[in-house]
Amino acid sequence: MTAGPARKISGMDRVAALLPAGLIYSLFVPAGFTVEVGGLLFYASRVYLIAMLPLIITQCIRTRLHLRAYDYLILAGCGWMALSFFVNRGLSGGIESGGRDVIDILGTWFLARGCIRDDKDVLRMLKLVLPGLVVVAALLFIESVLGKPRILDAFPIRGIDEGSANQYRLGLLRAFGPFSHPILAGLFVTSFITLYGLIVREQTSRWLGMAAGLAGFFTLSSAALANMALQGGFFLYRKIVSLAGYRTEWRPLALLTVFGLSMLQILSKGGAISTIIRYGALDSATGYFRLIIWEYGTASVARKPLFGFGYSGYDKPFWVAHDSVDNHWLFLAIRYGFPAFAIYFALSLFVIYRLASISMRLPYKSGAAYSAMMITLSCATALGLTVAFVNEFQIWYIFMLATASSMIGVYDRRVGLAHQLSSLLARRPPTAQPSGA
Numbered sequence: 001m002t003a004g005p006a007r008k009i010s011g012m013d014r015v016a017a018l019l020p021a022g023l024i025y026s027l028f029v030p031a032g033f034t035v036e037v038g039g040l041l042f043y044a045s046r047v048y049l050i051a052m053l054p055l056i057i058t059q060c061i062r063t064r065l066h067l068r069a070y071d072y073l074i075l076a077g078c079g080w081m082a083l084s085f086f087v088n089r090g091l092s093g094g095i096e097s098g099g100r101d102v103i104d105i106l107g108t109w110f111l112a113r114g115c116i117r118d119d120k121d122v123l124r125m126l127k128l129v130l131p132g133l134v135v136v137a138a139l140l141f142i143e144s145v146l147g148k149p150r151i152l153d154a155f156p157i158r159g160i161d162e163g164s165a166n167q168y169r170l171g172l173l174r175a176f177g178p179f180s181h182p183i184l185a186g187l188f189v190t191s192f193i194t195l196y197g198l199i200v201r202e203q204t205s206r207w208l209g210m211a212a213g214l215a216g217f218f219t220l221s222s223a224a225l226a227n228m229a230l231q232g233g234f235f236l237y238r239k240i241v242s243l244a245g246y247r248t249e250w251r252p253l254a255l256l257t258v259f260g261l262s263m264l265q266i267l268s269k270g271g272a273i274s275t276i277i278r279y280g281a282l283d284s285a286t287g288y289f290r291l292i293i294w295e296y297g298t299a300s301v302a303r304k305p306l307f308g309f310g311y312s313g314y315d316k317p318f319w320v321a322h323d324s325v326d327n328h329w330l331f332l333a334i335r336y337g338f339p340a341f342a343i344y345f346a347l348s349l350f351v352i353y354r355l356a357s358i359s360m361r362l363p364y365k366s367g368a369a370y371s372a373m374m375i376t377l378s379c380a381t382a383l384g385l386t387v388a389f390v391n392e393f394q395i396w397y398i399f400m401l402a403t404a405s406s407m408i409g410v411y412d413r414r415v416g417l418a419h420q421l422s423s424l425l426a427r428r429p430p431t432a433q434p435s436g437a
Contacts, residue, residue, distance in 0.1 A: 015055055015059065015115075016059055016063075016114070016115040016121075017115075017121075017124055017125075017128070018128070019052060019055060019056070019059065019111055019115045020111065020112060020115050020116055020121075020125045020399070021125055021128035021129050022048060022052070023045065023048060023049070023052075023108065023111060023395070023399065024125070024129045024132070024396075024399075025129065025132050026043075026044045026045040026047075026048040027044075027045055027188070027392040027395060027396065028132050028133075028135070028136055028178055029043075029044035029045075029178060030151050030154070030155035030178040031043065031155070031157055031178060031179055031180035031391065031392070032151075032152065032154075032155030032156050032157040033155045035047060040096065040100070043391065043392075045104070045392065045395050046100070046103060046104060049103055049104065049107035049108065049111070050103065050107070052107075052111070053107065056107065056110055056111045056114060057110075059111075059114035059115055060110055060113065060114035062114075063114055063117070065110075065113055065114055066409075068405065068409060069350070070347060070350070070351065070401075070402075070405040070408075071109075071113065071405070073343055073344075073346065073347040073350075074105065074106070074109050074347065074398075074401075074402075075106075076343050077105075077340055077343040077344050077347070078101070078102045078105055078106055080336060080337065080339050080340045080343065081098055081101055081102065081105075081336045081340055082098040082099075082102060083307070084098075084306075084307040084308050084310065084335075084336040084337050084340065085097045085098035085310055085336075086098070087307040088307060088308070088309065088310030088311075088312065089310055089311075097310065097311060104394060104395055104398075105394075105398050108395050108398045108399050108402065109398055109399075109401075109402045110402075111399075111402075112398075112399050112402035112403045112406065113402050113405065113406055116402075116403045116406050116407075117406050117407075117409075117410055118406070118407055118410045119199065119368075119369030119370075119407060121406075122195075122199060122369060122373075122403060122407070123199055123200060123369075126192075126195060126196060126199060126200055126205075126209065127200070127205060130196075130205055130208065130209055130212070133189070133192060133209065133212045133213075134208060134212050136177055136178060136189065136212070136215075137189065137211070137212035137213075137215030138215075139151060139175070139177045139178065140175040140177045140185065140189065140215045140216070140218040140219065141175075141215055141218050143173060143175040143176065143177065143218070144172045144173050144174070144175040144218035144219075144220070145172065145173075145218075146173075147166075147168075147172075147173045148173070149165045149166065149173065149175070149176050151176060151177055151178050152165050152176045157180055167182075168220075169220040170220060172218065172220060173220075174219055174220045174221070175218045175219050175220075176219075177189075177219075179391075179392055180390075180391045180392065181391075182219040182220065182221050183219070183221045183223050183224075183387050184387070184390070184391060184392060184393045185216070185219045185221075185224075186216040186217075186219030186220075186221035186223055186224025186225075186227070187216070187221070187223045187224055187227055187380065187383065187387060187393055188216075188392055188393050188396055189212070189213055189215060189216035189219075189224070190213050190214070190216035190217075190224045190227040190228050190231070191213070191227065191376050191379070191380060191396070191400075192209060192210075192212065192213040193209075193210050193213035193214065193228065193231050194231045194234070194235060194372050194375045194376050195209070195372050195373075195376055196208075196209025196210045196212075196213065197209075197210050197235060197372070198235075198368040198369065198371055198372035198375075199368060199369050199372050214228065216228070222286075222386065223383050223386050223387045226383055226386075227379050227380070227383055230378075230379040230382065230383075231375055231376070231379055234253075234375040234378070234379070235375070237253055238371060242364050247360060247362075247363065247364065247367075248359050248360055248362075248364065248367055248371055249360055250356045250359070250360060250374075251360075254356075264276075273294070273385065274291060274294060274295075276385055276386075286326075289320070289326075290326045290327070290386065292316075292317065292320065293316070293320075293325055293326060293327065293330070294327060294330065296314065296315060296316045296317065296320075297314055297316075297325060297327070297330045297333075297334055298330065299315065300314035300315045300316075300334060301330070301333045301334055301338060303315065304337070305333075305337060305338045306337045306338070306339065307336070307337045308333065308334055308335050308336045308337040308338075308340070309334055309335065310335060310336075311335070314334045324388070325388055326386060326387055326388060327384070327385055327386065327387075327388065328384035328385075328387060328388045328389045329341055329344075329345055329384050329385065331388040331389075331390075332344055332345075347401065348377065348381045348401065349381075351377065351401055351404050351405060351408070352374055352377050352378050352381065354404075354408045355370050355371075355373050355374035355377070355404055355407075355408065356370075356374050358370045358408065358411050359371040359374060369407065370407065370411075373400065373403065373404045373407065374404075376400060377400055377401065377404060380397055380400070
C-alpha cells in the first residue's frame with residue numbers, strides 16, 4: 001500500500017510560520033540600532049510590525065479569526081491608553097505618543113493571534129528562534145565574563161551612560177547583550193527556560209534552549225534570578241505531582257501562595273507588596289528606591305486615577321532624579337490611569353487561570369504546553385511588581401498572552417465540537433433490530 005501524496009504547504013502557511021519567528025528575531029536586534037523619522041524613534045521590532053502589517057491583516061482574515069473576550073480586553077486597554085494620551089497631551093501629541101504603544105501592542109497581539117493557533121505552532125516557533133537565542137546567550141556570557149559591553153559600545157543607547165553600562169555584581173559585569181537594560185535582558189531570556197523544557201521533545205533542542213535561557217543569569221538581575229527560581233519551583237512541583245501518580249493539579253499551590261501572601265500582609269511591616277518590592281532586589285539601595293516609588297506612585301495614582309500622567313512623570317521626592325517606575329502594574333496606572341492597569345491585569349489573570357484550568361483537565365504530556373505557558377506568564381506577571389515591561393519585554397509579554405489566548409481558543413473549540421457530537425449521537429434513534437425467523 002503506497003502512501004498518499006504529501007500535503008502541499010501554501011505560501012501563506014509559510015508566512016504564518018515565519019512571521020512570529022521574525023518578530024522574535026527583531027527583538028534580538030541591538031536596542032541602540034534605531035531609526036528616527038520626524039522626531040519619532042523606531043526600534044527594529046516596531047519597523048517590523050509596521051512593514052508586516054498587510055501580512056498580519058491578511059493572515060487574520062485568512063484564518064477567519066473570531067474576536068473573543070481576550071481580544072476585546074486588549075482593544076479596550078489600547079483604546080483607554082490612546083484616550084489618556086489625548087487627555088494629557090492633546091490631539092496631535094496623543095496620536096504621536098499613543099500611536100507608538102498601540103502599534104507595538106495591537107500589532108504584536110494580532111500577529112500572534114493570526115499566526116499561532118495551537119501548541120504545534122508554538123513548537124515550530126521555538127525551533128525557529130533557537131539559533132538566535134543561542135547567539136544572544138553567548139553574547140551575554142562573553143560580555144559578563146570579559147567585562148565589556150560590546151554590543152552597547154557598538155550601538156549606544158540614549159540615556160545609558162558609562163557608569164550604567166559598567167555595573168558589576170559578584171565580580172561579573174551586568175550584561176546588556178542586544179537589549180535596552182540588563183533587567184529586561186535577564187527577564188526576557190530566562191522566560192524561555194520552561195517553554196523549551198516542557199514543549200520541545202527533541203532532546204538536543206530542548207536542552208540547548210533551556211541552557212540558553214539560563215544564560216540570563218549573566219545579567220545579574222534580581223528579576224532574572226527570581227524568574228529562574230520561580231520557574232524551577234513550578235517545574236519541580238509539577239514533576240512531583242506526576243511521580244505521585246496524579247494529573248497536574250495547581251490548586252494546592254495557588255492556595256499555599258494565597259496563604260503565604262496573607263500571612264506576609266498581616267505580619268510584615270508595610271504589607272505583602274511593599275515587602276516583596278523592598279526585599280526582592282539583590283541591592284538594598286535598589287529595594288529602598290523601589291519602595292519609595294511604590295509609596296509615591298500609588299499616592300499619585302490616587303490623585304489622578306482616570307487618565308494618569310502620560311509622559312509628564314509623577315509626584316515624587318525632589319531628590320529622586322529619574323521618572324522610571326520599577327513596577328509594571330504601577331507603571332500602567334501612573335502613565336495611562338487605573339482603568340488601563342485594571343484591564344491589562346484582569347486579562348493576564350484570566351489567561352493564566354484558563355491555562356491552569358485546561359492543563360489540569362489534560363493528561364500530563366498533552367497538557368505540557370498549557371502548563372509551560374501558564375508557568376511562564378505567572379512568573380512574568382508576578383515579577384511585574386519589580387520591573388516595568390517596556391521595549392522588548394512588553395512585546396514579548398503581549399506575544400505570550402496572545403499565543404496563550406489562541407491555544408485556549410483551540411481547546412474550547414475542540415471541547416465544543418466534542419459536546420456537539422455527543423449530543424447528536426445521543427439524539428440519534430436506535431437502529432431497528434431485525435426480527436427473528
